[in-house]
Amino acid sequence: MSLAHAIMASLVEEASSGYELVKDFNERIACYWQASQQQIYRELNRLEEQGWIAGERVIQTDRPNKKLYRITPTGLQALKEWVAQPSDPAAIREELLVKVLAGYLVDPLVIQAEVQRRREYHQARLEHYHQMEKAYFQNLEAAPLPKQFMYLTLRRGIHYETDWVAWCDETLEWLKGLVRQPEQEQLAPLREAASALG
Numbered sequence: 267m268s269l270a271h272a273i274m275a276s277l278v279e280e281a282s283s284g285y286e287l288v289k290d291f292n293e294r295i296a297c298y299w300q301a302s303q304q305q306i307y308r309e310l311n312r313l314e315e316q317g318w319i320a321g322e323r324v325i326q327t328d329r330p331n332k333k334l335y336r337i338t339p340t341g342l343q344a345l346k347e348w349v350a351q352p353s354d355p356a357a358i359r360e361e362l363l364v365k366v367l368a369g370y371l372v373d374p375l376v377i378q379a380e381v382q383r384r385r386e387y388h389q390a391r392l393e394h395y396h397q398m399e400k401a402y403f404q405n406l407e408a409a410p411l412p413k414q415f416m417y418l419t420l421r422r423g424i425h426y427e428t429d430w431v432a433w434c435d436e437t438l439e440w441l442k443g444l445v446r447q448p449e450q451e452q453l454a455p456l457r458e459a460a461s462a463l464g
Contacts, residue, residue, distance in 0.1 A: 269309045270318070272299045274337050274345045277319060279412050281334040284310055294416065297395060297423025310335060318344055366437065378441045385434035392427035395420060 276282065276290055287310070288303045301309075313319040318341030321333045337345070362384055369377040403409070403417050 269299070269301050269305060270313055271345060271348050272301070273306065273309055273313065274318060274341050277335055277337040278342065278345070281322075281336040283324075283332040283334055285332070287335070293398070294420070297391075297426065298419055313341065317341070374441050374444045378438060381434050381437050381441070385431060385438070388427045388430040388434065392424065392431060395424045395427060399424070 272291075272295060273287060276287060276295070282290065284307050288306050291299070291301055291306065310319065310321070314321050314335070318338060319335045320338050321335050324332050324334055326332065362380065365380060366377060398420060399417075403413070403420070406414060406417055409417075
């Protein structure tokens with residue numbers, strides 16, 4: 267998936283300014299696609315050059331002028347074609363898991379602090395998603411179809427953050443019970459493996 271598709275999907279229902287798109291990404295789309303303000307504005311320019319979206323200047327008297335972007339028929343067709351293509355899972359590059367993998371090399375308190383920090387991050391995101399669920403999806407059956415599909419993406423974000431919090435809890439519990447082995451004892455298997463390789 268590209269940022270272009272995420273932007274066009276956001277513009278299908280209504281026109282938005284760059285500012286509104288950035289806000290939308292931060293509030294609704296961040297659970298599965300993150301982008302900075304600079305990336306979004308750069309992509310808007312590229313999409314407009316391609317003819318997939320069209321921008322219209324709106325003159326405002328009480329606030330600064332803005333540019334509203336709409337998806338074009340060409341862009342809508344490109345988005346539909348992309349939706350119909352098979353998708354591959356995203357590559358995972360999770361730095362924390364690499365740290366945990368090598369966590370036996372440092373005091374368990376070091377890894378424990380890092381996992382606790384990550385737990386707090388995922389717990390905060392989970393609470394935010396639950397607030398969004400309460401604020402925007404109270405009467406889902408009566409909601410327009412696009413909003414129902416949007417809810418499915420929010421539910422995925424909720425499951426993702428819930429799983430992270432559960433894994434952090436499980437890992438922290440295990441680390442608390444870990445008895446620190448002497449460093450020589452920890453490194454013995456590595457030395458044995460090195461000797462076997464010659």
